[in-house]
Amino acid sequence: MADEIDYEALPPNASLAVNMLAGALAGISEHAVMYPVDSIKTRMQVYTTSPVAVYSGVGNAFARISSTEGARALWRGVWSVVLGAGPAHAVHFGTLEAVKELMGGNDHADNYLATAVAGGAATTAADALMNPFDVIKQRMQIHQSQHRSVLACARSVYLKEGLGAFYVSYPTTLAISIPFNAIQFTVYEQVKRVLNPRHDYSPSTHITAGGIAGAVAAAVTTPLDVAKTLLQTKGSSEDAAIRNVRGLPDAFKLIWARDGIKGFARGISPRVLTAMPSTAICWLSYEFFKAAMRSD
Template sequence: MTQNAIAGAMAGIGEHCIMYPVDSIRTRMQVLSAAELNTAVKNASKQYLRGQQRHLWKGVYSVVVGAGPAHAIHFATYEFCKEKFNRFFDQQLNLKSPSDNNKSIVISPQLLASGTAGAIATFAHDGLMTPFDVIKQRMQMRDSVYRSVRECAKTVYRTEGLKAFYISFPTTVSMSIPFQSVQFATYEYCRTLLDPEGTYNPKAHMLAGAIAGAVASSVTTPLDVVKTLLQTKGSSNDAQIKNTSGFKEAVSIIYSRHGVKGFFRGFKPRVLTNMPSTAISWSVYEYFKWFLASK
């Protein structure tokens, strides 16, 4: 578990930091109005191409501080639970008659074990990471006035209280559990196809991670839009958004203003962020797990 925790910490930091500028654009696309959106995205793209992307990195230190321990807990819990669930399902399979042990039954328990372990690990991860994610998204906003992570955290706590750091927790968990369950199950399935022997295979880990990230981020984008609105409402100039009390009201605001399409705002940058970041995360994780085990 120590090896898994260290490898997970390195994977989390690498995953979030490398794709951070694209994630900043995703946040802005989800919180800005349609008129502001086109201008903001164009300006961000021009500044990024010109090498003036410093503003897109605002809040990255919050991710560095939070992602390390959160992902350490995440991957250590995942590996521990996956091993337990795999053992349980193997015992269940042994109780079946030989004629029942066809290919579909062999695969399904493995996917179920991975998905369930991913859900449990996600709950532990989000409990630690959500406050840091709130700070990150406040600093990613186009009109953010915070100069440091510490200043942002102190201001949010002073003006909105401790509740502000966890107001999106139910939505975060309701999004992250299906996201991580789909991601882990898809990754394990693709990895077994690409690398049946289960050896350290960087290409297989990277490709399986990219596919898993694309699939998981696609199906959970609507919940991510709601989460972003709740996490950034304290910095909004819109009175209705600023006074949003929870999930249902946030959904109502998005639907009334943008319709069904509003729940897919930021879809492309979200997928473009999660494909490489998940590939990076699994590649770094599998490398450090292999490296630490070999040493």
């Protein structure tokens, strides 16, 4: 139909405001839909001495958490990511498009350097904003968390551990997010071009390319994500060795000492299961909102 929106035919250099608003809406959509699986991933990555909180897989975790704590426990902390995801993704996609345009990524389809640098720059800016919200989210996700609201959790962490607790994992977050976003953005762009070389209107292309990109990036960066979870939840642990972990090297040493090589794959299944649909939803939402706002 002549009046249908053609996503790929739209001008790539939309205004910064359009890209930021599209990114904010996409980020909220992404995190809200897959939040329960993300909660399971956090539970599987946390080191605990309680056998009640040790899960053999995603299905086992879902069944046990739902039956013993109620399904609402899987959504505990969701408001933290909703509040943080909008602004963080706005910054992410605004930076992404601005850097890609600056480096000529919109003019040359094979400019892999531009896409990778744009992805890295975007996540550096966005994670600075999102990291405190992510700490709060994981503190609320863990087994027997005493926190029942975002504000109460933030206040408790600040009073007991100081401002540094919200950023102790920031270097590790960047160590995850920069390669994650560079990988997923590059894979997304290349898969999208292979599946849709004519750049026709094709939401299925955004879903498929986004899902593949998310799965690849999530699997590659899981070891770093395990370390990040340890750093962000150590303040809630009664284990002295965990509470004394100061950074990424300490986290890696502890994971290796406790579990060996398999410890670095803790939570990989729910992480990939979360990343595939959430990244697909994120890119589909981003392309849709960007196209819809450009067409107004």
